[in-house]
Amino acid sequence: MHYDFDTVVDRTTSLSVKWNxxxxxxxxxxxxxxxxxxxxxxxxxAGEVAHAARDLAQHAIFGYPHAENQRQVFCNWAKMRHQLTLAEQEVVISQGVLNSIAVLVEQLTRTGEGIIVPLPAYQPFLRIVRNLERELLSWPLLYDEESHRFSLDWAKLEALADKAKMLIFCSPHNPSGLVFDHETLTRLCKVAKEHDLTIICDEIHADLNFTDHVCLHTVAKEVGATAITCMAPSKTFNIAGEHYSATLFTDAGMRSGFVHRLSQLFITETSTFATTLAIASYEHGLxxxxxxxxxxxxxxxxxxxxxxxxxxxxxxxxxxxxxxxxxxxxxxxxxxxxxxxxxxxxxxxxxxxxxxxxxxxxxxxxxxxxxxxxxxxxxxxxxxxxxxxxxxxxxxxxxxxxxxxxxxxxxxxxxx
The missing domain is CATH 3.90.1150.10 (Aspartate Aminotransferase, domain 1)
Known part of the structure; x- marks a missing residue:
């Protein structure tokens, strides 16, 4: 089937913040x-996703959702898209990447503790750290003004690591466009393990990698580092308004604590539309x-x-x-x-x-x-x-x- 990406769609009549x-x-x-x-x-x-949304709209009853297969659907997608083999117990379905990162920062660090964030950064990462009164430890990427390329400053990371409790990473990196290979992520995880840093890795753009994506979750397990990886269908399938994400844990205790905290805050369930569109996207959107x-x-x-x-x-x-x-x-x-x-x-x-x-x-x-x-x-x-x-x-x-x-x-x- 051929999909049409050339037709211009008028979004000004929708609730789009982009066009407001x-x-x-x-x-x-x-x-x-x-x-x-x-x-x-x-x-x-994708047409199949639009069809699922139309079916739900025409049904016209939008009660509480219950889809027991969500984690398996995501695991199937991870295997199909990234050759990533996951067990269901490694995965938690939650209400969006930022939501999950904020809860994890609150849960795993204390007021005043240091959190490393590479710069330039997706601004909400900085706001999460500041809003929760943690110390922002900026890790500026190196920038070559001749080649116009960013790269990781390893010496700076080593200097910051002893002061930090956590690293919020982004792979592929927004906004530099960097894609990280297995060797780079291995080095990152080794630094984290050596300094007892927990890595939270935002991989919301992972499905849109133009080459093979290396998932930090896999590398962290190989190295023995503690990592939490956040993925989502939102950027991949252009359903960002439907808040839905999958969070992967290398540490079972952290996973249990996260699930418990979501329950305490009553934010365990994704919406009916978000769940419907996410499942349809993962099952039919490749x-x-x-x-x-x-x-x-x-x-x-x-x-x-x-x-x-x-x-x-x-x-x-x-x-x-x-x-x-x-x-x-x-x-x-x-x-x-x-x-x-x-x-x-x-x-x-x-x-x-x-x-x-x-x-x-x-x-x-x-x-x-x-x-x-x-x-x-x-x-x-x-x-x-x-x-x-x-x-x-x-x-x-x-x-x-x-x-x-x-x-x-x-x-x-x-x-x-």
Missing amino acids: KDVIKSVCGNPDAEPFWVADMDFPV PWLQQLLGYLQKNASMVEAFLAERVPQLVFIKPGASFIGFVDCSKIMDLVEKDRAAHPELYDEKASPGGGLLSRFFGQRAGLAFNDGTWFGGDAYQNFVRLNYGTPTSNVQRALGKMEEAVNFLVATYES
């Missing part, structure tokens, strides 16, 4: 900017995903080639997985600063509290909404924006043209 004008304004200052920011895709779900991965790689290659040829001032850091990637805008920063000085009204921080200098520039001068790099860890990442290319190719082409026009405007106006 007020939220877009808060990101870039321009409510009419076209959204290429938050990490959900503009593609309809052919759709396989075609999607090819489509996303073509979009990513197009972005990389277009900017290299037409807008060399911008460099796309092509990711190894998923549908989001950093754009290095270092070469235009001086010109953007000049534009802000000349037109401060376009860069009003109060109008876009969720943005930064670059997201405001692209919002105002290109009519495009991107996540500003500062959202992922502060001013150290102010030279970046994150671009979501999980949308029909025609949308990406239009965005690239607008980026070119905006940069050309800067050059024509402010370069002497």
Whole structure:
């Protein structure tokens, strides 16, 4: 079966936060900017998943769900997609990755204890640490300004490890696009074991890996490290609004404690729609995903080639997985600063509290909404924006043209 990823779907009439004008304004200052920011895709779900949702809607009774096969369905998926053999008792079904990470941080660490988070980071990781009054131990990735590639700073990790109780990791990494091989994850797990660190690994983008994904859960068991791995169908099948996840434990005691804490908080059950869509996705979504991965790689290659040829001032850091990637805008920063000085009204921080200098520039001068790099860890990442290319190719082409026009405007106006 051929799946259509080219047809543009109007999402403005839905409850989509991605397309909400007020939220877009808060990101870039321009409510009419076209959204290429938050990490959900503009593609309809697989037909089989849509059919399951329609059947449930037509049934028109949405009572409490009970699906005893959820863990087995996930284990079957893990085997099919990643050749990962899991026992059901290693898996807990829960109400989303962030929900699970927050509960685990609260449960496994105490106020004031150190938690390592690689930077740049998906911002909610930072908020979880701060909200629960733990000490944030920032682990900045190394960045090579010549090759435009991120890498892990092992010396920095060793320096932080003795101060920490936990490491919140992300694999594949958002937003750098790094994909980690078995050797790298083995080294990470050995450091964690040596320093008695518990690793919480967010693998929400794992199914969208463009090559074979190495699951940290497997490596941690090989090394003897303590790890908790969070996976989900949300990014994979574009059902992020239906909160559902699978959490894997190498330690049976931690698993039991997690299940007990979920029960205490009355957050053990996923919703009827989330459960229905997740099961349908895992059971029937692989052919759709396989075609999607090819489509996303073509979009990513197009972005990389277009900017290299037409807008060399911008460099796309092509990711190894998923549908989001950093754009290095270092070469235009001086010109953007000049534009802000000349037109401060376009860069009003109060109008876009969720943005930064670059997201405001692209919002105002290109009519495009991107996540500003500062959202992922502060001013150290102010030279970046994150671009979501999980949308029909025609949308990406239009965005690239607008980026070119905006940069050309800067050059024509402010370069002497």
